[in-house]
Amino acid sequence: MEPTTTNIEKQTAAGVDVTTYDALVIGGGIGGEEAALNLANMGYSVIMVEKDYSIGGKMVHLSKVFPTLDCSACITTPKMSETIRHPNIEILTYSEVRGIEKDGKIFNTSIVKKPRYVIEADCTGCQLCEQACPVVVQDQYQYDLVGRKAAYIPFSVAAPRVAAIDIENCTLCGACERVCPPNCIDFTMKEEVIDVIVKSVIIASGFELFDAKKIPQYGFGKYKNVIHAMQMERQLVPTRPYNTVLRPKDGKMPDNIAYVLCTGSRDKTIGNPICSQVCCMYSIKQAQLIMGALPMADVTIYYMDIRAYGKGFHEFYIQTKNMGVEFVKGKIAKIDEKDDGDLVLHYEDIENGGAPKTATYDMVVLAVGVLPQNNIPELFKNEVLELDEFNYVKQTDKLVNPGMTTIDGVFVAGTSSGPMDIPDTILSAGSASAETASYLRRL
């Protein structure tokens, strides 16, 4: 199905130690894929480093995209396949860039490939290991809503579709090893350091989701029926784990659901003063999807401002309002849990005089924001990659060359440069790849 053996393995077998690529793309999400594909289609050779088991980033886990309500996975999986099959793109999954050193016009790059304990080239993705594995742990790809095995295919549309062993939770019982038809499970696998030479770098490492536990007043992690938006997103995808929307504590179908906007955005107390740009719209989108999944449920969105700024966004917001979703101006200050698991929200009813009020809901969704990944500058050993005041990669010439960073030959794409939605990420990746191509031509 996927490439049977990687270029690096071939070359290593042939005794070549270092490979040269035109571009290194850090991150295999939608931004990284877009940038890599653009360059590869122009004939440049690309090496992509993805820290996860599969490429696809966060977009592959989403249900629909706003405001068109297109199926997210249906858009992103063809791109994933194209990326993984492209002859000019080499992908290293479950790998991390350890260090990049600029040497004249090239970058000496050292990449760590962590052991997944499955020989990628041999795995057929048959999932027999998954059936055999006796260990059940929380599934991070379903945002802890359901369980998975310790030997597992990360998710159904993973690319590459190769199993991995979660060694932290593995009991080393050997059950998977015994059932694996191509005998590709190898517990002796070790971390591997791969050194490559690249001529340019594109940072497309994406964003971190805000950890809702950092706002203890909302009780995330303590009150089971308080979930974050990615968990709701997973409950709304076609391959959703419960096949409907249920609240986690008792499996009750919620009659009323509240959204708490700006959880971890525009909030100096947790160190992120800026708007995440996507939470208003994804919450509005989820509200529409909930109305489809649970026609009888009431959805209320608590907001500070609704920022529906893109093409068709405002119309989508008005449509959602007209569909019966309630919008209440007021930031939720605090959530309490009742004995039956219902949740009491405290807010100021600003539009009706301003008295402090409470409202009770079956389930609360925290519209968590977008945070920068802060370990990117550490990768550059002899140059300084500057960050902007919000800790995103600094765009030195934002209006003329938005992909440019403080290091010549290093470009930035997508949410590594700031919060943005999917279309903007793709635009940004397109621009970064064009700037990279132009840089490579002039090299």
Next chain:
Amino acid sequence: MSKINPEFADTLAKYGAFDITACFNCGTCTSICSLSDEDNFFPRKMIRASVLGQTDKIDSSLEPWLCYYCGECSTSCPREANPGELMMSLRRYLTARYDWTGLSAKFYTSKLWELGAIILLALFVLVMFILFAGPMDTTLTDQGGVKLNTFAPAKVVHIADWLMAASLVFFLTGNVFRMYWRTIVKDESVKIPFKLYFTEAWKFVFHFATQWQFSKCGDKIDDGEKKKEKTSTYWIIHLFLMTGYVLLLIMIVGFLNWFQTEEIHPWWHPQRLLGYYATTGLFVGLIYFTVQRIKKSSEKAKFTHYTDWTFLVLLFLTTLTGIMVHIFRITGLPYATYYIYVIHLMVLFPMLMIEVPFSKWSHLAYRPFAIYFSNVKIAAKKIKK
């Protein structure tokens, strides 16, 4: 119609407020406030009025006095606009607004005025002593105590006390009346039936005596037992200090002949016990609040206006010199007693004259009056319904 004044934020900044224009009206402060309810809700509306400079609205508001500054609004404000400190600044501002002499505004906005007034009043006391003090008798009483009433006869000092108390009452009642005028009489939204002033009066007494709101302040965010303990610790220590101060004021103004004696009573005598209780209360409170302010250990202690320091320092010096007079007197050190006694009054007099009608100690009157007025209004609205 209410007037707006965009420059009001600059005025308020002199009273301690911070970047109030940072507020984007999310309402977190009001909903996290444990003293906010459907009848009186704050601080967001006060921030809004301050940003717009609706001075008429601010002048007629009781809300700043209903806030006891737990600081939870400030810690949870996503814009770090410091609503708690804004409410504190509004209390300072309103104290200045209620004061018709204009002195309060001067003291709050000019260090020179404040310091100048303290020195002037202290010198006045010194001059009075130079002019009217009795001889510094170095012989001791039969019990071995200093003959303080020869140097500064309690009867004479008592008259001065009465004059001082009369002026304090004069200024303070004037200010409270202005508060009443602006917050009740000029509020056209509600007509107060006369009998409510009597039926609600117990609330004034209750809140004055117990400072009950302090015990409720800041218990909305419940991070376990620790927080609860902190709230009640603050309340008890504040109550200790407050009762100590009020007790001393009553003894000095009302019963100086009984309090300032040459006779050394046994330790269990009420005169001594009450004095020790008040002194301890004052010391414990002052040390606690000073340490909090220096260490900035709680939200309300983070920002200290210079008038807060004046208040703490003067009160501390008064307490210290007061207990020193007592110790020197009973141990029989005449000169030490006399000099310290003069210094004691040189600190005490400016402190009372400045703090009680024009500065922070007026809270002691405004706060219970605000609760009383607010309850009267609420009761009137209920009747109307």
